[in-house]
Amino acid sequence: MVSDKRSKRDGRIVERVGHYNPLVDPIQYKIKEARALYWLSVGAQASEAVGRLLEKQGTFARLERLRAGESIETLVAEFEGVDVAAAAVDKAVVAEIEAVVAADEEE
Numbered sequence: 001m002v003s004d005k006r007s008k009r010d011g012r013i014v015e016r017v018g019h020y021n022p023l024v025d026p027i028q029y030k031i032k033e034a035r036a037l038y039w040l041s042v043g044a045q046a047s048e049a050v051g052r053l054l055e056k057q058g059t060f061a062r063l064e065r066l067r068a069g070e071s072i073e074t075l076v077a078e079f080e081g082v083d084v085a086a087a088a089v090d091k092a093v094v095a096e097i098e099a100v101v102a103a104d105e106e107e
Contacts, residue, residue, distance in 0.1 A: 002039050015039075020053070029053055033079040034093045037063055037072065041100045067104070072097045 002014040017039065018031035036054060040046070040063050046054055054060055062075040072094050 002044060031057065031059070033057075033059060033062070034072065034076045034097075037066055037075065038093055038097050038100075041066060041097055041104075066097065066101065069101075 001016045001018075003012065015035065017035040018029065020029040021027065031053060036059050040054075040059070051060075058079065062079065066072060066075055
């Protein structure tokens with residue numbers, strides 16, 4: 001989940017971007033790659049535990065490639081294991097991420 005650091009520990013949630021279930025074997029987790037890339041690109045910081053999960057699924061490596069100019073559609077499709085032409089990534093998310101990356105390049 002994404003929350004404002006100024007909120008209480010169990011305070012307001014900005015957005016749920018995944019889930020984690022350590023009670024099953026093997027442990028289950030699913031993080032929405034497009035949303036994780038968006039929040040990380042606008043400055044969100046992952047906790048230690050979430051950072052390990054993001055590292056494990058390759059999100060941080062894809063974030064670096066996003067900052068280097070690679071297409072968000074390509075990165076998310078790679079994560080999902082589908083052909084880029086067949087990938088159905090939310091266009092609003094793509095527009096948000098591209099705007100953030102463009103703003104970073106202007107600075």
